[in-house]
Amino acid sequence: MKFLQRMRRFTIERKINQTYAKRLAAKGSRPEGVFWNSEANQINRFVTLLALIDTVTVDGPITGKAGYPVSIAEIGCGYGALYRYLQQRDAPDRWRYHGVDINPAMIAACRRNFPKEIAHFMVADRPQYEVDFSVFSGTYNLTPVEDCEQWLGYILQGLQSCWTLSRRGMVLNFLCAPEARISKKIYYTTRQDFITAATRHFGPTIAVPTKNVAGDFSFLISRDS
Numbered sequence: 266m267k268f269l270q271r272m273r274r275f276t277i278e279r280k281i282n283q284t285y286a287k288r289l290a291a292k293g294s295r296p297e298g299v300f301w302n303s304e305a306n307q308i309n310r311f312v313t314l315l316a317l318i319d320t321v322t323v324d325g326p327i328t329g330k331a332g333y334p335v336s337i338a339e340i341g342c343g344y345g346a347l348y349r350y351l352q353q354r355d356a357p358d359r360w361r362y363h364g365v366d367i368n369p370a371m372i373a374a375c376r377r378n379f380p381k382e383i384a385h386f387m388v389a390d391r392p393q394y395e396v397d398f399s400v401f402s403g404t405y406n407l408t409p410v411e412d413c414e415q416w417l418g419y420i421l422q423g424l425q426s427c428w429t430l431s432r433r434g435m436v437l438n439f440l441c442a443p444e445a446r447i448s449k450k451i452y453y454t455t456r457q458d459f460i461t462a463a464t465r466h467f468g469p470t471i472a473v474p475t476k477n478v479a480g481d482f483s484f485l486i487s488r489d490s
C-alpha cells in the first residue's frame with residue numbers, strides 16, 4: 266500500500282476508534298456499546314451470517330458433523346458478543362473462533378469479558394491465521410468520510426486483506442437503501458452495488474435479507490460456488 270493510502274487509512278481509523286471508544290466507555294459491553302439498538306438485532310445479524318456459512322459447509326468436508334470445526338475470524342469483534350453467542354447458544358464445538366478489532370478498547374473489553382480466552386482476541390484488521398471464513402457484522406456501518414465511493418474503496422481494501430486469509434469465503438452485512446448514501450455517519454449501500462463490487466473483486470456473491478432487521482442485508486462471498 267502506498268504511503269499516502271496508508272496515511273488516509275490511519276486517519277480514518279483514528280476517527281472510528283475515537284467514536285467507538287467513547288461509546289463503549291459510556292454504555293459498556295452491551296449492544297448499545299457498539300451502536301446496536303437492541304440485542305435482538307445484534308443476534309439476528311449473527312444468526313443470518315452463520316446460516317449463510319451453513320449453506321456452503323453443512324454438507325461439505327469441514328462440517329462439525331464430520332468432526333472438523335469451521336474456523337472463523339470475526340473482523341470487528343467489538344466486546345465479544347458473537348463469541349459469547351457461540352458459547353451460549355450455538356454448538357460451540359462447531360466453530361473455532363478468533364476475533365480482531367482495530368480498537369484497543371474493544372479488545373481490552375473482550376479480554377475482561379473472557380479472561381480465560383484472552384488469546385482469542387487481538388488488535389488487528391485481518392485474521393491472524395488462515396481461516397475458513399472471515400465474518401463481519403456491522404464492521405463498516407459507521408464511517409467518518411462523506412463520500413460513498415471513497416468509503417467503498419476503503420471497505421474493498423480491507424476485505425482484500427482478509428480474503429487472502431479466508432480459505433472458503435467471507436460473510437458480512439450492510440444497511441441497504443435504494444441509493445447508496447451516507448447519512449449521520451452511517452453508510453448505506455445498495456444490495457446490487459455491493460454484489461457487483463464484491464463479485465468483481467473476489468467472486469460469486471449472494472445476498473439475503475438479515476432476519477428481522479429491516480433494511481439490513483447479509484452477503485456471502487464464496488470460493489466454493
Ligand SMILES: C[S@@+](CC[C@H](N)C(=O)[O-])C[C@H]1O[C@@H](n2cnc3c(N)ncnc32)[C@H](O)[C@@H]1O
Nearest residue numbers: 299340341342343346366367368390402403404
Ligand atoms: C457495530 S460494531 C459491531 C461489533 C460486533 N461485530 C457486534 O456485532 O457486536 C463494529 C466494530 O467494528 C470495529 N471496526 C471498525 N472498522 C474496523 C476495521 N477496519 N477492522 C477491524 N475492526 C473494525 C469497530 O471498532 C467496532 O468494534
